[in-house]
Amino acid sequence: MKHTLPLSLGLLSELNEMLYTGISAFETEVDQLFAGYPNSKHQLFSTDKGWSARVDLPGYAKEDISLQFEEQSLTLKAMNETRGLKTLKLALGDEVEISDISAKLEHGILEITLPRTETAEAESKSIEIK
Amino acid sequence: MTVKPNYKVSTTETGATIAIDLPGVKKEDIKLTSERDSLKISATRNQEIPEDWQLINQSAKPENYELELDLHSDLNSADSIASFENAVLILKVSKHEEAKPREISILN
Secondary structure: OOOOOOOOHHHHHHHHHHHHOOOOHHHHHHHHHHHOOOOOOEEEEEEOOEEEEEEEOOOOOHHHEEEEEEOOEEEEEEEEOOOEEEEEEEEOOOOEOHHHOEEEEEOOEEEEEEEEOHHHOOOOOOOOOO | OEEOOOEEEEEOOOEEEEEEEOOOOOHHHEEEEEEOOEEEEEEOOOOOOOOOOEEEEEOOOOOEEEEEEEOOOOEEEEEEEEEEEOOEEEEEEEEOHHHOOOOOOOOO
């Protein structure tokens, strides 16, 4: 984990719990990044196809928002004259299929769909006991 | 459980404009009422998630909104317009006529 953003105690214990249950590196990286923005309202979900994030962005129209992928990170920028600039950066691990990332804005909430790469799909395997 | 939404007030010579952030809310789920000296806004937030989704983490639990604003006596709550765009409710409340600035003409 290369990020050293300040974390609230509550979130730190949550992270410890999650590391214990062995969720993917991507999920813990996202947590740490979101934790650096205490005023942003967001939710992160795991789905059948990968992950989805919901970020509250009231006051911005579609054209005010840009989502760009660069150097393994997804950068969200929302900018207009009335509300100013809001940014959020998401480090993505290998498990996200970059070319299939999509986003939609509805009721002031930006929903970002992050599909899992096919090779990352968990393979179930039976292990023979000798 | 409700939470107070973020809001911003700006004033002009003729009235006040209040912008209230209501992310996750549909226009029909906003209730806006006014009494002589106050405005009350309550809104329910859409909390639906697809069946296969599981929450990993959130910065805060999404809640419904409730806000009550006391209005200065200069303001006439009956003379107000409301609009809703990009999840922001904008209320424009005018001042009572007597409270608006008037030019006084000077006689010879």
